[in-house]
Amino acid sequence: MKRAFLLILILYCSSVLAQAPANLGQAKSVANQSNKPILLEFFQPDCEFCQLAAQDFANNDTIKTLLKSVVYYPMDVNLAEGESLSTSYYVENTFPVFALCDSAGEIISHWTGYINVSLFERSLKEALSNPITIKSRYEMLGSSPTPDNIITLAKYNNEIGENVKAAELYRRAEGFQKGSDYLFKIFENMADATWKGKSSFKQFLQSADDVLAAKSGNITNVTGVGIIVTRVARKVGRTDEIDKYLQPGIDITGNKEDKRSKDLHTTLIADQALYVKKDTAGAISIKKESLGSDWENIPQKFYSFAKWCLERNIDLDEAENFASKAIEGSTEGKFRASILVTLADIYKARGKNTEAINTMELAILQDPQNSYYKTKLTEIQTKQGVK
Numbered sequence: 001m002k003r004a005f006l007l008i009l010i011l012y013c014s015s016v017l018a019q020a021p022a023n024l025g026q027a028k029s030v031a032n033q034s035n036k037p038i039l040l041e042f043f044q045p046d047c048e049f050c051q052l053a054a055q056d057f058a059n060n061d062t063i064k065t066l067l068k069s070v071v072y073y074p075m076d077v078n079l080a081e082g083e084s085l086s087t088s089y090y091v092e093n094t095f096p097v098f099a100l101c102d103s104a105g106e107i108i109s110h111w112t113g114y115i116n117v118s119l120f121e122r123s124l125k126e127a128l129s130n131p132i133t134i135k136s137r138y139e140m141l142g143s144s145p146t147p148d149n150i151i152t153l154a155k156y157n158n159e160i161g162e163n164v165k166a167a168e169l170y171r172r173a174e175g176f177q178k179g180s181d182y183l184f185k186i187f188e189n190m191a192d193a194t195w196k197g198k199s200s201f202k203q204f205l206q207s208a209d210d211v212l213a214a215k216s217g218n219i220t221n222v223t224g225v226g227i228i229v230t231r232v233a234r235k236v237g238r239t240d241e242i243d244k245y246l247q248p249g250i251d252i253t254g255n256k257e258d259k260r261s262k263d264l265h266t267t268l269i270a271d272q273a274l275y276v277k278k279d280t281a282g283a284i285s286i287k288k289e290s291l292g293s294d295w296e297n298i299p300q301k302f303y304s305f306a307k308w309c310l311e312r313n314i315d316l317d318e319a320e321n322f323a324s325k326a327i328e329g330s331t332e333g334k335f336r337a338s339i340l341v342t343l344a345d346i347y348k349a350r351g352k353n354t355e356a357i358n359t360m361e362l363a364i365l366q367d368p369q370n371s372y373y374k375t376k377l378t379e380i381q382t383k384q385g386v387k
Helices: 003-020 023-034 049-061 063-068 079-084 118-128 133-143 147-159 163-176 179-194 200-215 219-236 243-253 259-277 279-291 299-312 314-330 336-349 353-366 371-384
Strands: 038-043 071-076 097-101 107-112
Touching: 023 038, 023 071, 038 049, 049 063, 049 118, 063 118, 063 371, 071 079, 079 259, 097 118, 107 118, 107 133, 107 147, 133 147, 147 163, 147 179, 163 179, 179 200, 179 371, 200 243, 219 243, 219 259, 219 299, 243 314, 259 279, 279 299, 299 314, 299 336, 314 336, 336 353, 336 371, 353 371
Parallel strands: 038 071
Antiparallel strands: 038 097, 097 107
């Protein structure tokens, strides 16, 4: 199946590139002459979602018609121009990346990923419906700000990872139209910014306080605050401050009978046991009970338990055993690679750096195009003193 997708991608790209511009300069020239915007696509040949996009682009009439309204220019990020333009167009480690641009190459809209025809159609049509460049929108922001323009810029900054800017823009939008949804978007962006070290934990907690103070009764928002605050607090070593953010989620899900609410409730009370009550054994017991009977023999469940332990740096001996067991029953390729990376992280957390290096090398053999894995391997090797 993987070979079939790869063949489709090769044949499709060969066909498209035969008609497509030879480089971005030529794409700009064609766009200028035809009065059409440019649609850039950055792809990895071995990316399964890029392969899915290639298959749909080759066979789906809706997408074929849509592409007639743009100058379509796909770029392999492993080749010279694709690699050199990746930074300018905010391409990181997730593919494919699309950028709708004007004839000068200025970004109009930017989105990451491909799932299906309808979502791609919606993204492209939305971008084409109001083809104002981001540069122009910033100019308008100073002279005549509108809610629509502010929200568009906020979404764009969120998409390219400029989370502090995104949060600031959502705050401006909140001034036009009060609503807890904006407050939660501010909170999510402050979480990402704090995770990256671009904002303080204090500022992040203030955004969490704002969501809870709104008293929206939205289960997703209230439980999301507890779960995300805990995750960020673990990273920065501030789990002593999380109880006030866990309890509202525990309360709002306590009497719910649907599976999703029960799962959220379990996550929150387990973390409360671990970080607030300092009861590691109790937290592990809560988690295991939530997995149901015979969970030790169900790969999806015992692997999820291994990851849960790794995230919290507890019961790593058992986590190692279950991650190793999950590898034995996995299929080769990207999924096995992801399990191997989990096992490598467990080894690293236990100080077993040689085993971590060997396991990361195995993961890369399973998913050789994954640059993130190569970066992780280099980090572990550097710590171990391996060149």
